Amino acid sequence: MNQKKLPNLVCAAMALLLSSVAFAADRIELNDGSVILGKLVSAEEGKIKFETVFAGTIDIAQKEVKTFSTDEAVNVQLQAGSTVIGTVTPTATGISVVATDGQFAAETSKVAAVWRVGKESPQVRKLKEQADKQKRQWAYEASVAITGRTGGSEKFSGALGFKATLESAQDKLIFNLAAEKAEDNGVETANRQAGGVDYSSFFSEKNVWYARTSLEKDSIKALDLRSTTAFGIGRKLIKKDIQDLEARFGVSYVYETYANGTKFDSPGLDLALIHTYKFKNGQMNNSLTYTPAFEDFANYRAHHESSYETPIANSFWKLKIGISNDYTSIPQPGIERLDTLYFSSLILNWK
Structure with missing residues (x-):
């Protein structure tokens, strides 16, 4: 070995040893x-x-x-x-x-x-x-879904949505707006606008009280206005980082007016299950509500929605797909009891 290189190698080895020891x-x-x-x-x-x-x-x-x-x-x-x-x-x-x-x-x-x-x-x-965790923080979502076809047939459908959530470890406030419109060869098949507010607050580790109100208009169902207000208590049946299941029991008041002049209003029950499950690359959301009228329990409305959200390329965008079922036990003449919607949309979320 070259004698001149030996001191350099020794020095390097000693430096490596000293750095390892340090x-x-x-x-x-x-x-x-x-x-x-x-x-x-x-x-x-x-x-x-x-x-x-x-x-x-x-x-x-x-x-x-x-x-x-x-x-x-x-x-x-x-x-x-x-x-x-x-x-x-x-x-x-x-x-x-x-x-x-x-x-x-x-x-x-x-x-x-x-x-x-x-x-x-x-x-x-x-x-x-x-x-x-105690600090309330706002989170926002804006969604859009538009599809169309022209040529052999003329079709268009579009949906817009906005959601604002103010949340802490103790309570949650949600504002939401939604609108959808669709036409098939010049025939209107969807025309709905809705909005609502939902507030819930813990009064013990797993028990909450809640209050909610919503307004809805649906031209296809000849619904000029539906106003629903409800409040009650809820319990977290599951409360984990990846999964949350809340059962609600309360009372409601529903007021409806229709295009033919019919009106309906009655207090009733407000029953619901709200579920979320977080996966590694997405989140499943499920909700089921049941609101029968006190004056006639055979007159009720049931609503179900299941959706899956997944982020797109670690950006502010998410893809949401799902299904929504709305069942009215006593609909207006000529209107189907069950209305099913399959949807997919892009969601922009920010804080």
Whole structure:
């Protein structure tokens, strides 16, 4: 080997070794005798977050750790509540923390949390996260769906929608507007406009109270106006990060006027199931409402909608497809009881 290159290789090897030692300064010894070198990032809720060269940042169950050490001062909090800043060294039964004003020892199992100097403690971070959840934030959606055909037949259908949601961990307020219009060879097959407001608020961990109101006009059904107002209580049958199922029970008041001069108004029940399920790349939404009139329970309206939303290329756009069924037990003469709509639309969402 070239003698001139030898010193350079030695220097490079020493530099590599020193950089590895500098990075792998913190040490964890497991109960089975295994040793892991790297950087202790934090410890909380029974897990130690440890940064390594060979596997990146990993989580280690604290119950599997016999002892650990750090080459820099860190914050160490014990289950009893006391917190000290110092360098951690291993002992036969756990750890020892060397602080500027003394030294104390503890079993590893008695350590409640560890975090780096200059970083927020787990308690402070959780309080901030909870505060963020309490903040109401607006989210908006605008949707559009247009199809048409010309030539052998003339067809057109279009739908527009807007939704604004103000939500926190304690309550949710939803405004929505929708309009649809369709023609088939000059014959109008859809002409509907609707809007509504829905508010719900938790009064316990899984129980909510709600109030909602909506207005609707549908020329095809000869409906000049339908006004529905309802309020009641609901319960979260499922409340998880990926799935939510809410059952509602309340009372309603419905007022309807039709093109032929017929009017109808009556208080009634308001029953509903509202369900969402989040997949890795999308979300399923389901709703079912049932509103029978008190004066005649055979006179009722049932509405069902199921849809699936998926984001498009990590943008602000989503694709939504679904089906909607609207059933009126006593419709106006010449109007079908069941109205089924298949739909797909592009949704622009922003905050």
